């Protein structure tokens with residue numbers, strides 16, 4: 001498990017280091033702040049989708065390690081979300097909070113992104129064993145807000161790229177597939193895939 005943990009830590013850190021390097025080397029285009037903002041936002045969305053793909057994978061393979069990886073990727077999703085917010089505050093708003101109200105009126109999708117990030121924060125702070133034990137059944141219920149967070153992020157993204165939805169459609173398609181895999185009848189079928197294979201091999205031996 002330590003191998004996976006380290007591998008994921010490095011893999012998740014690499015995009016950050018690469019984009020930071022691009023900015024430092026002056027290769028991030030005319031607007032490095034915007035470059036960071038967009039890349040961090042997309043990275044957070046990709047990580048969110050990856051995190052959500054681990055439960056179906058765990059059902060399919062029965063490998064419990066996916067639960068650990070899921071938590072780690074969830075925390076990285078939140079971290080890139082925070083980097084995205086930080087880029088906005090630093091490079092777009094220039095820390096001029098008096099301009100925030102006007103910007104929110106002009107671009108209400110920022111409020112949607114903020115709501116999604118708050119949900120990711122709730123998930124991040126309750127993703128430890130202590131919270132799991134303390135919250136009991138409510139933990140599962142609370143963690144279902146990840147689906148609302150995904151819907152909000154997709155809405156946030158949609159609002160930004162309304163003029164060209166090619167890229168957005170790809171992410172939305174993956175998101176819809178991941179939600180479909182959670183429909184009880186499909187999810188149960190996923191869980192049955194492996195034992196059936198087991199039974200075949202049992203009869204073969």
Ligand code: HEM
Nearest residue numbers: 038041042044045081085088110113114116117153157160
């Ligand atoms: C406080 C929270 C947030 C703020 C202030 C914020 C702000 C922004 C802004 C200003 C843009 C548009 C940039 C532009 O085209 O000018 C943007 C785009 C985007 N944001 Fe957010 N956002 C937030 C939360 C999130 C979260 C939580 C995610 C994902 C998990 C996310 C993912 C994206 C994506 C994918 C884009 C589009 C990137 C692209 O066009 O390539 N945002 N955000």
